[in-house]
Amino acid sequence: DTEVTQTPKHLVMGMTNKKSLKCEQHMGHRAMYWYKQKAKKPPELMFVYSYEKLSINESVPSRFSPECPNSSLLNLHLHALQPEDSALYLCASSPGQGYNSPLHFGNGTRLTVT
Amino acid sequence: AQSVTQLGSHVSVSEGALVLLRCNYSSSVPPYLFWYVQYPNQGLQLLLKYTTGATLVKGINGFEAEFKKSETSFHLTKPSAHMSDAAEYFCAVRFNAGGTSYGKLTFGQGTILTVHP
Numbered sequence: 001d002t003e004v005t006q007t008p009k010h011l012v013m014g015m016t017n018k019k020s021l022k023c024e025q026h027m028g029h030r031a032m033y034w035y036k037q038k039a040k041k042p043p044e045l046m047f048v049y050s051y052e053k054l055s056i057n058e059s060v061p062s063r064f065s066p067e068c069p070n071s072s073l074l075n076l077h078l079h080a081l082q083p084e085d086s087a088l089y090l091c092a093s094s095p096g097q098g099y100n101s102p103l104h105f106g107n108g109t110r111l112t113v114t
Numbered sequence: 115a116q117s118v119t120q121l122g123s124h125v126s127v128s129e130g131a132l133v134l135l136r137c138n139y140s141s142s143v144p145p146y147l148f149w150y151v152q153y154p155n156q157g158l159q160l161l162l163k164y165t166t167g168a169t170l171v172k173g174i175n176g177f178e179a180e181f182k183k184s185e186t187s188f189h190l191t192k193p194s195a196h197m198s199d200a201a202e203y204f205c206a207v208r209f210n211a212g213g214t215s216y217g218k219l220t221f222g223q224g225t226i227l228t229v230h231p
Contacts, residue, residue: 074137105157
């Protein structure tokens, strides 16, 4: 069982919809991440939160809006997405942002934009 | 430029055979190295990570990886493949950003392992 829980597992949304992806971890990790993975590709970093503050934004379009309400929760708010945004969205956490700190991934949310 | 390369997008082995998945990095300073596995419709699971000073790293599910600085490699091996090993494997590296506390985790392109009965 994964220790990083993502909901929902599947999401279908239209281009005018607003939806949110949720991620939760109870390992006491202080860094949390959002990754996007297209089919047959490796994960690509979107955002990093460290101690509940946004520390890295990989030039992600503003239609993706991250939020970290507390040290255990991470949200990704979606608005006015495009069909090419359809992908597997992975949340991850790590004890810190240190170089040797491995990431623990959730099982992802499979997003389809129609 | 710093990069990570996985040689072979697909590897096919027979059950019981040796598994060898290749990973090479390009960097003047040895990076921090990880191997992850991804089963269909799941997230990534950490198999093992390189710890400074150790050349042979043991991971879960019988996998191990050998760090060779001279060859800038971190290949993943398993002596005897099992059907349940069929999955996609990613080599990932954190390059030393020189004085900063954070190194972005960069993934290789992945290798799909198929295991035949």
